[in-house]
Amino acid sequence: MDKHQGHILIVDDDEDILVAGKLLLKRHFSDVSICNQPQHIPTLLAEHSFDAILLDMNFGPGESSGQQGYQWLQRILQLDPLAVVVMITAHGGVDTVVEAMKLGATDFIAKPWQNEKVVATLSAAVQLGQSRRETQRLRQTNQLLSNASVPTSGPFILGNSVAMQQVMSLIERSAPTDANVLILGENGTGKELVARQLHAQSQRSANVFMAVDLGAVSETLFESELFGHKKGAFTGANEDRIGRLQAANGGTLFLDEIGNIPLHLQAKLLTVLAQRQVTPLGTNKPIDIDVRVIAATNVAKAELTNESRFRQDLLFRLNTVEIVLPPLRERQEDIEPIARHYLALYAKKYAKPDMSLATAALQKIQHYPWPGNVRALRHAIERAVILSISAQLTEQDFQLELTPNQAGEMAVEAKLSAVSKPDLLASKDDLNLERLEKTAIEHALKTHRFNISHAARALGLTRAALYRRMDKHGL
Structure with missing residues (x-):
């Protein structure tokens, strides 16, 4: 008989019940834990994630009121609101069962039990527990995605210069693999577009692409943002929060501005990537993760190889494949097609059809060094389209000055x-x-x-x- 994936906890002060229950259930489920003292429940919940809990109603000789079972049921649900608890009672009176269900129990089993009934009840309970946690994970992932200010359209990399052909070749060769990629380049060169292209051409393309701008994450919130936290882990942690690494499970995690992470946090990120497990703040339970990491930075490679600035073991893990994006000034032949693309885009957006680019204006932007790269060129085109009083953009429509x-x-x-x-x-x-x-x-x-x-x-x-x-x- 095939075992079902599921972790069950049995809590009972009767050793015979614990032994019999474990022998029966371990034939049907992948993991069964037992506990003969309910005082150990908080520790067990902190260290493990149970799909279902089988809880006795009474503990200690002579106890039959069920009050201890009610109290521990409430305590379990306070510690883990998603817990699925099945009560065990030797006194299957209607009042006892109804009260337990009112307090949050999912089902009950009466002693002496029937094996088939126990297995069937626990199978349903495990499925419910797993469904609850998957629903919560998806809800939190969707919340993160809805809060992320990133474009949802597909990646579109502009330019056909020799330098960009080399970049596209690297993307095509590395995308289908699960190799980590490090993207180097100045601000505005399109590092996130490359990351999205890598994801779109990968075997993970149907799953989440999660982008995190580490330059915008404060040092104090770094662990909470990436690893997640449990309610009460620190002041202001009013509810459980899933971390970006867990939210990206099965997909791609894009860590932008990786060069901004302080050394002590680099060590924690390295541990997570090496073990492929993340432990949210406020808990000791590691969670397995399956993510492909793409990192990017505008920091020069010479600075990244400086051990006082960046951990070399983390750099080694991140740059299995390294892609260097050339600045726009080094691929001037791409300026015209990029400019014409954004001219058409913004002319449509701002309802100014049939706009064109004067020869003098084109020459001007082709000879400008563009310290802000493609991003700056795009903004310049948009501004010119908005402010132009004619259908043709002239030199005067581009106010290009260097600091x-x-x-x-x-x-x-x-x-x-x-x-x-x-x-x-x-x-x-x-x-x-x-x-x-x-x-x-x-x-x-x-x-x-x-x-x-x-x-x-x-x-x-x-x-x-x-x-x-x-x-x-x-x-």
Whole structure:
């Protein structure tokens, strides 16, 4: 006879009942626990998740009123409102049974019992318990999804440059697997779109895609948000809350801005990913999870490989496959198709049909460095469509200005792209731009004894920009 999946707890002070009950039920259910002292019930409920509980009405010699059974029934339901409790009574009077049902019992079994009746009753109870918990999990998952401010439409990655063709090739090869993926790229390059494309092409595509912006999660709420919590786990925890990891079970969890997590929380995330179990705050019961993790960050790879900034064992677990998204300024041939796509989109949205892009305006946006990448281009097109007084967008419709920091960084890029420091070249005849940039950075690092802040200042770069270039050249 096949066993049903289900964990049952039998609570009775009669050892004969416990032994007989366990021998009978373990032939039909995957796990049966016994308890001869009801005082142990709170501890057992904290450590295990039971699909059904078989509870005696009376404990101790001479007890027959059923009051102890009523009290423990109420206590169980206070500790676990979803518990399914079947009462055991040697006195199957109608009044006793009715009172137990009023207090929340699901069913009852009278002593001496019939084996077939016990198995049938417990089978129904286990199914009810599992159904209740699955319903709660789905309700909480739907609540998380409904509260998430993420687009529900399918992913749409724009661009056909060589760099983006390489990105799409990596997506196509890694998506069907369950390998964890780390996506690197500046803000606005489309990291979440890549994550959604990976999910859409995976074997988990019919299940949940759960996105979490770790940059928006405070350190104090990190564990509650990802791991969940039980009611009363901390001040303000007024009800049970399912964590994002559990809500994404069977699907894909997208952890955006993974580089923002403090080291001590990185260790806790690593433990969960390694054990594939999550323990909500306020409980000792680990819950098995089956999720594919896709992480993303705008932090440069050189900073991620810095052990004082990011745990290398966590990095190793996250970047089974690594996808680097190029900034828009490095794929200028994609600017026109992206601009025309969003022009058509926003012209329709704002009821301005037949809008076009003037040649001068197109040239202007093609030569702008776009520090905000595709996101900034999209916003610029939307703003131009809204404010334009004609059917053709002109240069004047695009107010593109760089902040002082952005202008300084772009100016340094221009200088490094030009042959401006021949004294740094190993050979006066070597005018290769890539080698020139690498040599300039090496010279600045050596001059300032590899002090990143000083070297970046000498080059006119931010620390993040210098880290990106060091990573690019393998320095």
